[in-house]
Amino acid sequence: MVAWVLVLVAVLIGAQAIRHLVEAGSWLGVTLVAAALLAVVAVYLTRRRVPMKYLLPGVLLLLALQIWPVAYTVSTAFTNLGDGHRVSQEEAIDLIIASSVREVPGQARYRLTVAVPEGADPLVGELAYLLRAPDGGLQVGDPDGLADLLPGEAAVDDTGRIATAEGYRVLTAQEVNARSQDLSEFVVPVSEGVSIKQAGLSEAYQGRTTVVYDAATDTLTDTETGTEYAVQGARYVATDGSGASFPQGWKDNVGLANFDRVASDSALRGGFVGILIWNIFFAVASVLTTFALGLLLALLLNDTRLRGQRLYRSLLILPYALPGFVTALVWASMYNQEFGLINNLTGLGTNWLGDPHLAKVAVLVTNLWLGFPYMFLVCTGALQSIPTDVREAALIDGASPWRTLRSVTLPLLLVSVGPLLIASFAFNFNNFGLIYLLTGGGPFSSADSSQGGTDLLITYAFRLAFGSRGADFGFASAISIFIFAIVALLSAGAFRKTAALEEIH
Amino acid sequence: MSTSRTAPPLRRSVAPLPTRRRPAEKGARGTWLRTVGWRHALVAVALVWALGPILFILFAALNPAGTLSSSSLVPRAASLVNFEELFTDPIRPFWRWYLNTLIIAGVATAGSLFIGACTAYAFTRFRFTGRRPALLFLLLIQMFPALLAFIAIYVTFIKIGEIFPQIGLNTAAGLIIVYLGGSMGSNIWLLKGYFDTVPRELDEAAKIDGASHAQIFFGMILRLAAPILATVATFSFVGFINEFMMAAIFLTDTGHKTLAVGLQATFANNNNEYSGQFAAGSILASLPVVVLYLALQRQIVGGPTAGSVKG
Numbered sequence: 001m002v003a004w005v006l007v008l009v010a011v012l013i014g015a016q017a018i019r020h021l022v023e024a025g026s027w028l029g030v031t032l033v034a035a036a037l038l039a040v041v042a043v044y045l046t047r048r049r050v051p052m053k054y055l056l057p058g059v060l061l062l063l064a065l066q067i068w069p070v071a072y073t074v075s076t077a078f079t080n081l082g083d084g085h086r087v088s089q090e091e092a093i094d095l096i097i098a099s100s101v102r103e104v105p106g107q108a109r110y111r112l113t114v115a116v117p118e119g120a121d122p123l124v125g126e127l128a129y130l131l132r133a134p135d136g137g138l139q140v141g142d143p144d145g146l147a148d149l150l151p152g153e154a155a156v157d158d159t160g161r162i163a164t165a166e167g168y169r170v171l172t173a174q175e176v177n178a179r180s181q182d183l184s185e186f187v188v189p190v191s192e193g194v195s196i197k198q199a200g201l202s203e204a205y206q207g208r209t210t211v212v213y214d215a216a217t218d219t220l221t222d223t224e225t226g227t228e229y230a231v232q233g234a235r236y237v238a239t240d241g242s243g244a245s246f247p248q249g250w251k252d253n254v255g256l257a258n259f260d261r262v263a264s265d266s267a268l269r270g271g272f273v274g275i276l277i278w279n280i281f282f283a284v285a286s287v288l289t290t291f292a293l294g295l296l297l298a299l300l301l302n303d304t305r306l307r308g309q310r311l312y313r314s315l316l317i318l319p320y321a322l323p324g325f326v327t328a329l330v331w332a333s334m335y336n337q338e339f340g341l342i343n344n345l346t347g348l349g350t351n352w353l354g355d356p357h358l359a360k361v362a363v364l365v366t367n368l369w370l371g372f373p374y375m376f377l378v379c380t381g382a383l384q385s386i387p388t389d390v391r392e393a394a395l396i397d398g399a400s401p402w403r404t405l406r407s408v409t410l411p412l413l414l415v416s417v418g419p420l421l422i423a424s425f426a427f428n429f430n431n432f433g434l435i436y437l438l439t440g441g442g443p444f445s446s447a448d449s450s451q452g453g454t455d456l457l458i459t460y461a462f463r464l465a466f467g468s469r470g471a472d473f474g475f476a477s478a479i480s481i482f483i484f485a486i487v488a489l490l491s492a493g494a495f496r497k498t499a500a501l502e503e504i505h
Numbered sequence: 506m507s508t509s510r511t512a513p514p515l516r517r518s519v520a521p522l523p524t525r526r527r528p529a530e531k532g533a534r535g536t537w538l539r540t541v542g543w544r545h546a547l548v549a550v551a552l553v554w555a556l557g558p559i560l561f562i563l564f565a566a567l568n569p570a571g572t573l574s575s576s577s578l579v580p581r582a583a584s585l586v587n588f589e590e591l592f593t594d595p596i597r598p599f600w601r602w603y604l605n606t607l608i609i610a611g612v613a614t615a616g617s618l619f620i621g622a623c624t625a626y627a628f629t630r631f632r633f634t635g636r637r638p639a640l641l642f643l644l645l646i647q648m649f650p651a652l653l654a655f656i657a658i659y660v661t662f663i664k665i666g667e668i669f670p671q672i673g674l675n676t677a678a679g680l681i682i683v684y685l686g687g688s689m690g691s692n693i694w695l696l697k698g699y700f701d702t703v704p705r706e707l708d709e710a711a712k713i714d715g716a717s718h719a720q721i722f723f724g725m726i727l728r729l730a731a732p733i734l735a736t737v738a739t740f741s742f743v744g745f746i747n748e749f750m751m752a753a754i755f756l757t758d759t760g761h762k763t764l765a766v767g768l769q770a771t772f773a774n775n776n777n778e779y780s781g782q783f784a785a786g787s788i789l790a791s792l793p794v795v796v797l798y799l800a801l802q803r804q805i806v807g808g809p810t811a812g813s814v815k816g
Binding site: 017020021024026029050051052054055057058059061062064065066068069070071072073076081121123124297300301303305306307308312314315316317318319320321322323324325326327329330331333334341369373423426430432433436437458461462465466473476477480483484487488491 | 541544558561623626627633646647651652656685690718722747764765768772780783784795797
């Protein structure tokens with residue numbers, strides 16, 4: 001009964017989603033949602049496939065958010081997706097032509113009100129222009145064209161703009177501001193080569209597009225200057241040799257170009273190899289230092305005669321209990337050259353995070369502080385699960401405490417802690433939060449600001465995608481694939497040695 | 506992962522010393538030093554290292570000057586002015602961020618725990634084709650966290666947001682969905698290992714009494730597995746609170762931010778000026794996690810190794 005209600009809810013939500021997807025014309029989305037719905041119905045409304053009833057939610061999420069992103073990352077790595085290359089070629093041509101609208105001098109302007117269809121989200125909904133023509137006629141314009149509004153359908157305020165219109169929701173000044181990017185590209189086509197475009201917040205003009213597209217030769221021509229533009233590198237570039245081009249490019253397949261860049265550009269390659277080496281060193285050193293300190297403390301406290309163990313343990317795990325972002329930011333402030341605690345106490349005046357070598361040390365020290373309590377917990381748990389009789393047996397056989405530790409305790413400990421060390425390595429290999437919050441990947445040399453002294457591959461890829469130099473999703477995806485490959489290699493090697501896989505009941 | 510593995514090992518109780526040494530006894534101090542005294546001394550050093558930065562945050566939060574340049578390890582004066590400023594700052598809605606963090610981490614924890622427990626139940630109690638490869642695959646997928654595919658997730662959610670703004674970028678719902686995406690890989694082995702220890706005879710007895718598989722799962726297994734669920738929930742919750750990268754990509758509007766993203770934005774660019782407020786915010790941000798850890802210390806000590814110890 002409960003199952004039927006839940007399936008009904010899922011079907012209703014799915015149907016609603018499909019309705020939206022059909023409206024948006026996303027047939028891929030329709031197919032995927034329909035397939036998911038079918039799976040839900042097939043699994044939950046029959047008596048068979050019992051295991052699948054428990055697996056399906058996880059499987060759907062796994063496919064949508066783990067498998068699909070990996071596949072999409074791989075395909076993106078072979079494209080030039082990024083700033084200026086986000087849309088298809090057809091869309092880019094439309095954008096170029098639309099934005100080439102020039103106002104015809106001397107013509108009267110329209111009074112403009114920006115709106116969205118009633119019920120749509122003002123921040124993402126499809127825009128519409130509510131226009132009052134110079135002759136007083138009221139019209140509504142959208143990317144499909146102009147339509148007349150009847151006098152009863154709209155009301156004009158005393159500034160001469162439409163204040164309300166039936167079926168539309170007028171945007172506030174704030175909302176208009178938030179959508180300035182969309183508005184700058186928004187054009188209402190009137191007739192061939194004639195469009196209406198926004199001029200400021202409350203006016204629009206009717207102008208002529210100056211660029212024409214010739215599908216036969218795949219060229220654009222600026223009718224004002226007569227310049228011809230042809231396809232070159234996923235952009236339209238002027239054929240007169242001036243190098244001028246339109247800013248709007250399109251997403252295109254570039255084959256192995258992104259990978260080639262790392263291999264052929266020597267500065268890039270040097271930096272990349274440096275980052276890779278540091279990345280591996282950082283992960284290995286982090287695991288070893290935190291494990292060593294954690295183990296040491298666990299051994300130190302693993303003595304029943306020691307009083308105050310409980311209190312000591314509680315205090316020692318506090319660094320781990322602090323959220324990681326707090327730790328990283330606090331340590332960043334302690335390393336501050338002018339005001340930081342470390343320089344205050346030592347009087348050194350060292351620029352800890354400004355020197356590539358010192359910054360690496362600083363990062364490792366911080367990660368040691370952040371990570372040792374986890375290893376301490378893990379080692380404590382593992383030590384306590386080692387039966388005391390094996391140690392007693394060693395003692396009776398005359399082994400020294402050091403010998404017992406080395407030959408009995410540690411090997412047993414490593415059996416249970418080993419997989420966690422691998423997991424810790426994998427985590428630190430992509431420890432984005434620590435590096436990003438502590439150093440931001442820096443310090444950066446003045447010569448090349450794209451690669452920093454403490455950059456990991458993941459922070460490097462992040463900067464390529466979201467950094468201030470503009471998005472380069474294609475190249476960043478190629479770096480991600482490098483990370484995939486390295487992690488895959490490492491985990492393949494590690495799993496081969498893991499006994500956990502030998503028996504699965 | 507054999508069936509004989511038991512619950513996470515209990516912490517050995519802190520036993521009182523077997524015999525109380527009388528101070529008058531000759532050489533007792535020397536013995537004490539040699540057996541446990543040096544341990545106390547080394548632990549004291551470790552405590553200075555572990556607690557120093559935490560004290561620094563405390564003092565910085567209480568320092569009325571509220572700037573980094575005036576902070577020190579030794580407090581000169583104490584006041585709550587930093588907390589007041591933090592709570593009343595109109596452009597940095599601290600409590601809003603706090604609420605966002607708790608909602609996102611809470612819902613994501615509950616969701617991923619539920620999905621994870623369901624998955625683990627399927628693997629522990631049912632035999633089906635592809636079970637073994639699926640288990641291995643889940644182990645493998647743990648090595649590839651979602652953040653590696655951040656570009657694909659970002660671009661995908663731009664597209665999703667155009668059609669369904671409720672779950673697009675800058676929404677808590679979208680971020681929670683991304684977090685849930687990883688719920689199948691993480692912790693399945695830990696949960697499955699624990700479920701394996703619940704005797705199958707109980708299932709069979711319940712089945713004879715007429716219980717369905719759903720009744721066995723929700724009514725029996727989940728209750729018996731409460732300790733491991735608490736451990737996994739703690740780790741997930743803390744993990745989601747700490748998560749920075751996806752949150753930074755998703756949440757760019759001030760009102761939608763989590764504590765991690767919000768405090769980073771406050772502090773990273775105004776290192777000196779806002780350090781008092783930042784420290785005050787850090788302490789409040791740490792409270793839920795610290796309380797959880799100290800309360801569940803016993804489970805946590807055994808937790809991380811529980812799944813990997815072969816019994």
